[in-house]
Amino acid sequence: IVEQELHKLYTLVYVLNKDKTKILLGLKKRGFGKGRWNGFGGKVEKGETIEQGALRELKEESNLDAKNLEKKGVIYFKFEGDPVIMDVHLYTTTDVSGDLIETDEMLPKWYNVSDLPYSSMWPDDPIWHPWFFEGKIFTVKFFFKADLETITGYKHKFASSV
């Protein structure tokens, strides 16, 4: 029998400074991805578009308002033994307003793009970050072991739009 794929929508927003030498990361203080530096994001809720979900999560987790978001791609995550696939819609912005604050979810910190804390980030990041920082638009699917640490493989495509 063919097991049905179930897709759950998520967002991930990276704020960069104007000359794209620095990137804003947040240290997840609890829940999924706790202890890892990542962009800002989370689940897309019923009744909102994916982009509205991205803006909402950025505001909730950092207090920043993005004037516009640029779509960079979609990262799919499949975990062994779990039929649910995470569709993580990836955005960037250099145009934010508001005062950056630490929330109970996230501790924010600006990093030099040339010096990211990969040992405290998700293991897929070093794989797709080069495409992302080169301004490519891409889709990539990662296959994770259930430990959320080990990647058993990935497939990627470059796109002209996503």
Ligand SMILES: Cc1cc(-c2ccco2)c2oc(N)nc2c1
């Ligand atoms: C499994 C996984 C999930 C996420 C995620 C959840 C919500 C937004 O992103 C990741 O983000 C990154 N950079 N790697 C990730 C791996």
